[in-house]
Structure formats: C-alpha cells, structure tokens
Amino acid sequence: MTDVRTIEVYRYDPAKDEAPYMQTYTLELDGSERMLLDALIKLKKQDETLSFRRSCREGICGSDGMNVNGKNGLACLLNLNHLPKRIVIRPLPGLPVIRDLVVDMSMFYKQYEKIKPYLINDTPAPAKERLQSPEEREKLDGLYECILCACCSTSCPSFWWNPDRFIGPSGLLQAYRFLIDSRDQATEERLANLDDPFSVFRCHGIQNCVAVCPKGLNPTKAIGHIRNMLLRRAT
Amino acid sequence: MANIPTLTFDAVIVGGGGAGMRASLQLAQEGLKVAVLTKVFPTRSHTVAAQGGIGASLGNMNDDNWHYHFFDTVKGSDWLGDQDAIEFMCREAPKVVYELEHMGMPFDRNPDGTIYQRPFGGHTSNYGEAPVQRACAAADRTGHALLHTLYQNNLRAGTQFFVEWIALDLIRDADGDVLGVVGMFLETGELAVFQAKATLFATGGAGRIYAASTNAYINTGDGLGMAARAGIPLQDMEFWQFHPTGVAGAGVLLTEGCRGEGAVLRNSKGERFMERYAPNLKDLAPRDFVSRSMDQEIKEGRGCGPNADYILLDMTHLGEAEIMKRLPSVHEIGLNFANVDCTQEPIPVVPTIHYQMGGIPTNIHGQVVAPKDGNPNAVVNGFYAIGECSCVSVHGANRLGTNSLLDLIVFGKAAGEHIVEQVRKSPAAHKSLPADAMDKTLARLSRLDNSKSGEYAQDIANDIRTTMQAHAGVFRTQKIMDEGVTKILELDKRVPHIHLKDNSQVFNTARIEALEVENLIEAAKATMLSAAARKESRGAHAHNDCPERDDENWMKHTLWFKDGNRLDYKPVQMKPLTVDSIPPKKRTF
Ligand SMILES: Cc1cc2nc3c(=O)[nH]c(=O)nc-3n(C[C@H](O)[C@H](O)[C@H](O)COP(=O)(O)OP(=O)(O)OC[C@H]3O[C@@H](n4cnc5c(N)ncnc54)[C@H](O)[C@@H]3O)c2cc1C
Ligand code: SF4
Ligand code: SF4
Ligand code: FES
Numbered sequence: 001m002t003d004v005r006t007i008e009v010y011r012y013d014p015a016k017d018e019a020p021y022m023q024t025y026t027l028e029l030d031g032s033e034r035m036l037l038d039a040l041i042k043l044k045k046q047d048e049t050l051s052f053r054r055s056c057r058e059g060i061c062g063s064d065g066m067n068v069n070g071k072n073g074l075a076c077l078l079n080l081n082h083l084p085k086r087i088v089i090r091p092l093p094g095l096p097v098i099r100d101l102v103v104d105m106s107m108f109y110k111q112y113e114k115i116k117p118y119l120i121n122d123t124p125a126p127a128k129e130r131l132q133s134p135e136e137r138e139k140l141d142g143l144y145e146c147i148l149c150a151c152c153s154t155s156c157p158s159f160w161w162n163p164d165r166f167i168g169p170s171g172l173l174q175a176y177r178f179l180i181d182s183r184d185q186a187t188e189e190r191l192a193n194l195d196d197p198f199s200v201f202r203c204h205g206i207q208n209c210v211a212v213c214p215k216g217l218n219p220t221k222a223i224g225h226i227r228n229m230l231l232r233r234a235t
Numbered sequence: 236m237a238n239i240p241t242l243t244f245d246a247v248i249v250g251g252g253g254a255g256m257r258a259s260l261q262l263a264q265e266g267l268k269v270a271v272l273t274k275v276f277p278t279r280s281h282t283v284a285a286q287g288g289i290g291a292s293l294g295n296m297n298d299d300n301w302h303y304h305f306f307d308t309v310k311g312s313d314w315l316g317d318q319d320a321i322e323f324m325c326r327e328a329p330k331v332v333y334e335l336e337h338m339g340m341p342f343d344r345n346p347d348g349t350i351y352q353r354p355f356g357g358h359t360s361n362y363g364e365a366p367v368q369r370a371c372a373a374a375d376r377t378g379h380a381l382l383h384t385l386y387q388n389n390l391r392a393g394t395q396f397f398v399e400w401i402a403l404d405l406i407r408d409a410d411g412d413v414l415g416v417v418g419m420f421l422e423t424g425e426l427a428v429f430q431a432k433a434t435l436f437a438t439g440g441a442g443r444i445y446a447a448s449t450n451a452y453i454n455t456g457d458g459l460g461m462a463a464r465a466g467i468p469l470q471d472m473e474f475w476q477f478h479p480t481g482v483a484g485a486g487v488l489l490t491e492g493c494r495g496e497g498a499v500l501r502n503s504k505g506e507r508f509m510e511r512y513a514p515n516l517k518d519l520a521p522r523d524f525v526s527r528s529m530d531q532e533i534k535e536g537r538g539c540g541p542n543a544d545y546i547l548l549d550m551t552h553l554g555e556a557e558i559m560k561r562l563p564s565v566h567e568i569g570l571n572f573a574n575v576d577c578t579q580e581p582i583p584v585v586p587t588i589h590y591q592m593g594g595i596p597t598n599i600h601g602q603v604v605a606p607k608d609g610n611p612n613a614v615v616n617g618f619y620a621i622g623e624c625s626c627v628s629v630h631g632a633n634r635l636g637t638n639s640l641l642d643l644i645v646f647g648k649a650a651g652e653h654i655v656e657q658v659r660k661s662p663a664a665h666k667s668l669p670a671d672a673m674d675k676t677l678a679r680l681s682r683l684d685n686s687k688s689g690e691y692a693q694d695i696a697n698d699i700r701t702t703m704q705a706h707a708g709v710f711r712t713q714k715i716m717d718e719g720v721t722k723i724l725e726l727d728k729r730v731p732h733i734h735l736k737d738n739s740q741v742f743n744t745a746r747i748e749a750l751e752v753e754n755l756i757e758a759a760k761a762t763m764l765s766a767a768a769r770k771e772s773r774g775a776h777a778h779n780d781c782p783e784r785d786d787e788n789w790m791k792h793t794l795w796f797k798d799g800n801r802l803d804y805k806p807v808q809m810k811p812l813t814v815d816s817i818p819p820k821k822r823t824f
Contacts, residue, residue, distance in 0.1 A: 119339025131348030
C-alpha cells in the first residue's frame with residue numbers, strides 16, 4: 001500500500017519573495033522513512049530550495065524545532081505513523097524568519113545569556129571534585145537536560161508579546177538549574193537579576209511550554225520555584 | 236576580491252564542539268583575541284550526542300591509576316597508538332575532569348559526593364585483570380552535559396563566536412605556513428577571510444561517509460577535506476570504529492554504558508555469546524573485538540529477527556528503576572527508534588560506524604605535522620588540529636570508549652596553552668596573505684553557482700556512502716577493498732559535476748551540502764586507499780586475507796596525500812614520555 005502525504009510548508013526567501021506563502025507538496029513514502037525529518041530530507045530532493053536546520057536526527061541537538069499541525073516539536077522525533085495524511089509545517093512562531101523553516105534565534109539566546117547560565121563559585125577550587133550528594137545532584141534532573149530547541153519559548157504567549165523582557169520558559173528553566181545547584185554561590189545575585197515585573201512574572205502558568213517540550217521537561221514548575229524564591233526574598 | 240573583508244585575530248578556531256570550545260576557553264581566559272567559527276550553533280555540535288562517559292582514573296569506585304589507563308589504551312589501540320601521546324592523555328585525565336566539574340558539569344554522584352564512574356569496554360584494573368569503573372558519567376548524557384558546560388563557560392569568558400559560519404578552505408602561503416581560513420556566513424552567503432597567527436581545526440569526524448552511522452548529518456569531515464586540499468596528509472584513515480550497538484535500521488547509538496551497567500548481548504538462541512569470545516571481559520571487551528564477534532554470530536546463522544541479521548541487547552534484568560536512573564536516554568531512544576521498551580524487551584542492534592581513529596596528524600601540543608626534508612613530523616607553522624578530526628595518535632587502530640571525550644579536553648587544553656605561548660612569544664604582525672588566497676575557493680563557489688546541469692549532490696553523497704559501507708566495512712578482503720578503490724575514484728570524477736538548483740544567497744543549505752560533498756569524497760578516498768594498502772589485521776582494520784597482525788612490516792602509521800593519491804608511512808612512537816614502553820603482545824580478553 002502506498003503512503004502518500006500532503007505536506008504544506010511555509011516558504012519565504014527574502015531575496016526573492018515579496019511575502020511568505022504556503023507551498024503544497026505531495027510526497028510518497030516508501031516505508032524507509034520513520035520520522036518527519038526523513039520526509040523533509042526526501043522532500044528536499046524534490047525541491048532543493050526548501051531550507052531547514054537539522055543535525056543529530058535523534059532529538060539531542062535541538063536544531064529542527066518547527067511548528068507541525070499547530071504544535072511545536074522536533075521533526076526528528078515526530079513519528080510519521082502518528083502524523084495524519086496532511087501535514088502543515090511552519091517555522092517556530094514568534095521569531096523572525098530568516099528563510100522557510102529557519103528562524104532567527106538571537107532573541108531566544110539573548111534571554112538565555114541574561115540569566116548567567118554558568119556555575120558561579122569563586123572560592124578556590126579544591127584539588128579534586130567539589131563534593132555534591134546524590135540528593136543535591138538529583139535536584140538538577142529535569143533541568144540540565146534542556147537542548148535549547150526553543151519549542152517551549154516560541155509556544156509561550158508571554159514570550160511572543162515580550163521577547164525582549166520576559167526570559168521565557170527555557171531561560172527560566174536554566175535559571176533555576178543554577179539557583180538550585182548546591183555548588184553555586186550566586187543565589188542572591190541571580191534572584192536580584194530576575195526581580196522585576198517582566199523577567200519571571202510575565203508567566204501566567206498556561207503550561208504551553210510543558211505540553212511541547214520534546215525532552216519532557218517542566219519549565220512551569222521551575223518558574224514556580226523561582227517565583228517562590230523571589231517572594232520569600234521580598235519578605 | 237576587493238569587497239571581501241579580512242578579519243584579524245590571534246587565533247581562529249574552526250569548530251565549536253567539545254574540542255574547539257575547550258581550546259577557545261583557554262584562549263579567551265588568557266585574554267587572546269579568538270574567533271570560533273562553527274557551522275551550527277555550538278551546542279548543536281555532535282559532542283552533544285555522546286552518552287556514556289569520559290575516562291579518567293579518579294579511582295572513585297575501585298583501585299585505579301593512570302598507569303592502568305595507559306596500559307589499556309595502548310593495548311586497545313592494538314599498538315598503533317603513540318605511547319608519548321597516550322601517556323600524556325592518561326596522566327592529564329583526572330586533572331581535566333576535575334576542571335570540568337569545577338566549571339559546573341553535572342556529573343552523577345556517589346554517596347560520598349564524589350563523581351560516579353561506570354565500567355566501559357577495555358578499561359581494566361591491574362593491567363587487564365578485571366573491568367574497572369573509570370567512565371565519569373552524567374547519566375547517559377555525558378556529552379550533552381560536557382558541551383553545554385563548555386559553551387556556558389565560554390559565554391562567561393567572552394569568547395567571540397561566529398555561528399553558522401562555515402569554513403571553506405585553509406589559507407597557506409608559499410612557505411607552507413597556515414595563515415587562516417576563508418569562511419561563509421550561511422544567513423547571507425557573504426564571505427570573509429579570517430586571518431590568524433594560529434588556525435585550529437576542531438571540525439569533528441567524517442562518520443557520514445558511511446551509510447549506517449551513529450553520526451550527525453553535519454559530520455562530513457570538512458576539516459579533512461580542507462587540510463587535504465591544502466596539501467596536508469591524512470593519517471591512519473583506514474581505521475574506523477564500528478560501535479557494537481547501533482539501533483538496527485536506524486543507526487542511532489546505544490551507549491556502551493548499557494553493557495557497563497550490566498546489559499548483555501544475545502544471539503538467536505538467547506546465548507550470551509561474548510562469554511565464548513572474551514572469557515575475561517565478556518561484553519566489555521573492546522569495540523573492534525565485540526563488533527567482529529557479533530558479525531561472526533550473524534555469519535554463522537545465529538542472528539536474530541526474520542532475516543537473522545541483528546543481535547539483541549538485553550538489559551531487562553537491570554530493572555526499571557536502575558535503567559531510568561542511569562540510562563534514561565537509552566530508554567527514550569529504544570521507544571523512538573526501535574519501538575521497544577528496553578525495561579521489558581531487548582533492543583535489536585548491529586555494529587554501526589561510529590568513530591574515525593585517523594585524521595590530521597599532530598604532536599601532543601596539537602600542532603599539525605607533516606613530512607618535510609626527511610623529518611616525518613615537521614611542524615606546519617600556524618596550524619593546529621584537535622578532537623576527532625585529528626590524529627595525535629592516542630587511539631591507534633581502535634579507540635576505547637570514553638577516550639574521545641577525554642582526548643577533546645586534554646588536547647583542547649594543551650593546544651590552547653601552546654597557542655597562548657606561541658602568540659605571546661611572537662608579538663610581531665601577522666604574515667601577509669598571499670594574493671591568491673581566495674582563488675581556489677572562489678572558483679569552487681562560482682562553478683557551483685553557475686552550474687547549468689549535472690547531478691544532485693546528495694545522489695553522489697549516497698553513492699559514496701553505499702560504496703564505503705560495502706567496501707570498507709567490518710569485513711574486508713583484498714578484492715572487496717580493491718573494487719572499492721576503483722569505485723571511489725570513479726565517484727571522485729563525478730563530484731565536480733554537482734548541479735546546484737538553489738542559487739539564493741540566503742541560508743542556502745543545498746549549497747552547503749554540495750560543498751560538504753567535496754569534503755566527504757576526500758575522507759572516503761583517504762579511507763579506501765589506506766585500507767586497501769594495509770596487508771594485515773590490526774584493531775578495526777580486519778583484513779580477511781591477512782588475518783594476523785604483522786608488527787614487522789606494518790607497525791607504522793599511514794599517511795595519505797590527496798595529490799596523486801600517494802601513500803607514505805611513518806613509525807609509531809613506541810617510547811612514552813617517562814614510563815617504560817609497553818611492548819606489543821597478542822590481544823586477548
Ligand atoms: C552517538 C555518539 C556517542 C558517543 N559517546 C561517546 C562517549 O560516551 N564517550 C566518548 O569519549 N566519546 C563518545 N563519542 C565520540 C565523541 O563524542 C566524539 O568523537 C567527539 O564528541 C567529537 O568532538 P569534536 O569536538 O572533535 O567534534 P564535534 O563535536 O563533532 O564538533 C565539530 C564542530 O566543528 C564544526 N564544523 C565542522 N565543519 C565545519 C566547517 N566547515 N566550518 C565551521 N565549522 C565546522 C561543527 O559546527 C561543530 O561545532 C560518541 C560519539 C557519538 C556519535
Ligand atoms: S507556563 Fe509560563 S512560560 Fe510556560 S507557556 Fe505558559 S506563560 Fe509561558
Ligand atoms: S525546555 Fe524543552 S522545549 Fe524548552 S528549549 Fe529546553 S528542551 Fe526545548
Ligand atoms: S536534528 Fe537534532 S534535535 Fe532533531
């Protein structure tokens with residue numbers, strides 16, 4: 001039985017297109033394709049001009065975030081068997097489009113940089129490792145695994161409206177990763193850095209971010225923890 | 236060329252993976268002006284996919300020291316590794332791992348708060364006696380944890396990244412000195428010359444020259460292609476590691492850490508067959524050995540599945556809690572790429588191409604070396620290479636698991652330190668660029684951009700891959716390899732006829748892919764020609780017509796030159812830096 005899909009893709013090349021448009025392709029699958037990314041690579045053979053990012057093809061590098069039938073996800077982890085006959089693909093929402101499915105992630109990265117995403121501990125390092133108990137280490141689980149794919153932040157209405165001032169779910173997840181690391185000593189500095197009406201408090205707990213995270217992480221929960229830390233600090 | 240800008244730095248690093256970012260961190264922290272070019276955002280580099288661990292004899296779990304690690308690595312390399320470089324790496328290992336921890340890397344922990352270490356193939360205590368726990372791990376996401384930590388620390392140090400800039404060619408002057416690279420910005424198609432006193436390649440492996448690979452799409456061997464075009468030889472390219480446990484059909488890797496944690500390989504009879512091949516280390520024998528044993532089982536009709544063409548990796552006895560704690564990504568990969576819940580059922584696996592032991596020849600400071608005036612290891616001024624694209628050579632004919640991440644960090648740091656010293660020693664102005672610095676690159680680009688007809692780049696790339704898979708695989712005979720040479724040389728003639736249908740300047744990925752094919756083909760030629768010439772079996776190069784290792788004639792490194800497909804050889808460094816040499820012995824496990 002042949003498996004024919006209709007794939008509608010957002011197209012835009014600023015060098016030649018006045019405006020973005022949707023292009024409809026018909027693609028016959030032969031069973032060798034497993035994930036949506038495999039289908040896109042096959043499509044690229046039909047139309048070399050179709051542009052998208054990809055690298056690891058196993059959901060660990062975070063390159064191929066896109067909006068598929070209205071939901072953000074990684075093309076390399078979306079199983080074609082679970083996708084309908086008609087697949088509509090758009091770039092991640094809310095970020096400027098460079099070309100086709102390739103978005104400009106600068107704003108997303110800037111928010112990440114803002115939270116000082118590195119361990120701060122300026123005491124002289126010991127000759128061996130800094131000790132950390134398994135329980136302390138466990139607190140980093142569900143946080144450090146973020147692959148910076150931006151699926152969450154670009155599904156967050158608060159990030160769409162304030163991409164320059166709201167850190168967004170991904171950045172806040174990382175903020176909490178360092179706040180909760182037993183080896184980090186900059187808790188106060190980190191909280192002060194976040195203590196304004198926008199950075200954290202624009203989150204309205206809508207949980208779009210949780211619903212789309214391809215790594216199963218929960219930014220809303222992390223944001224809740226930061227919120228509590230900020231409130232405790234204020235009293 | 237007038238409108239192509241020249242940007243000047245102390246050092247230019249091509250590659251933002253583990254190796255490149257360890258070096259850039261060193262340079263940025265020392266206050267040098269450094270640029271890192273990377274064709275993908277740094278955390279998308281394939282180091283992110285490493286799962287199992289980074290090797291260092293911390294001795295947190297058992298009695299261990301760097302002498303044992305040194306012995307295992309020499310033996311693992313099947314005596315093709317250079318013992319000076321191996322000593323240096325194993326001795327430095329604990330220090331550089333502690334440094335990663337201080338940078339914030341989220342290693343798993345033992346109850347006493349120290350770094351958790353797991354067993355890995357070929358790593359033993361007391362010179363081969365029993366498996367040792369030496370692989371420092373962050374669950375099965377060690378590469379991710381390492382790469383993100385390095386990126387984060389580079390942000391802190393203020394490293395200047397040129398993200399989605401692809402290097403196209405090396406600039407070398409009439410003296411043979413390397414003066415920088417030509418790069419292209421994907422977003423706009425614009426070109427620039429990156430001029431530097433030191434140019435460092437950390438471009439990763441070329442695993443995509445094979446059809447079934449654990450490597451990312453971006454692993455196209457660009458550094459190898461650029462070096463080869465600039466007249467630099469490639470070393471030991473016949474040695475490619477097949478990882479025993481790639482998911483059958485998908486290629487995605489399941490870490491050796493699975494077996495480290497207790498998983499076993501079974502044939503169609505349910506037998507744990509590695510007990511027969513390696514009574515001592517069993518499933519934790521080195522990869523070349525395990526891959527060949529699996530191949531043997533399949534050949535003798537004990538493969539699993541309807542076509543008896545795969546082996547089963549069984550970890551069901553570990554229990555769900557342990558699997559979810561130590562191997563969560565393996566569980567995820569099983570579900571996504573094999574439709575298998577590995578807590579309940581074994582996963583179908585086959586040996587899959589994984590790692591390139593060869594590469595750009597260097598010394599232990601990361602300086603690129605090439606034969607000149609009778610010296611086989613003459614330094615190429617201004618040029619460094621580290622990580623998987625380089626061959627220092629610590630892995631010899633077969634790499635031990637966890638020794639690559641270690642190699643990145645040890646030699647990333649060492650090269651960084653050496654560059655700092657060199658730049659400080661010679662504060663003179665940059666050497667001036669040759670007038671024809673960009674000519675070859677511009678010619679390649681304009682041929683692509685103006686092509687009116689020809690072949691689709693990926694059709695040629697796929698033909699390269701199927702050829703390599705069939706003719707330079709686990710099983711090699713002289714006939715198979717000789718045919719491979721003929722086929723690859725035919726393919727080489729097709730590469731200049733690639734036709735590019737997309738001529739936009741904006742984020743033109745088709746153009747990038749076409750340019751990458753020009754690098755793939757160099758890596759493929761180097762591999763095929765070097766393999767067909769080596770008349771012995773050593774490490775990953777298992778030559779069916781010459782099944783024994785032949786130390787008398789073949790204990791030497793291969794050098795392949797692009798010009799005329801010439802091969803040359805140079806001696807293996809048997810003398811370590813301070814300890815006694817480990818003399819060659821037959822490898823049994
Ligand atoms: C699935 C998998 C699991 C592994 N697990 C382990 C493990 O547990 N332990 C271990 O020790 N080893 C492991 N390895 C091996 C190890 O991960 C790699 O050898 C290592 O990460 C390579 O690092 P690198 O820095 O040399 O290159 P990479 O991380 O591949 O980085 C290459 C960089 O070069 C850039 N680049 C390439 N070409 C160009 C160009 N033309 N212009 C600009 N930039 C360019 C890329 O953008 C990238 O930033 C594993 C490998 C794989 C594939
Ligand atoms: S929970 Fe907060 S961060 Fe997540 S999508 Fe909603 S508003 Fe955005
Ligand atoms: S939290 Fe999840 S969705 Fe968001 S960037 Fe990280 S991995 Fe992607
Ligand atoms: S290609 Fe790496 S996450 Fe999909």
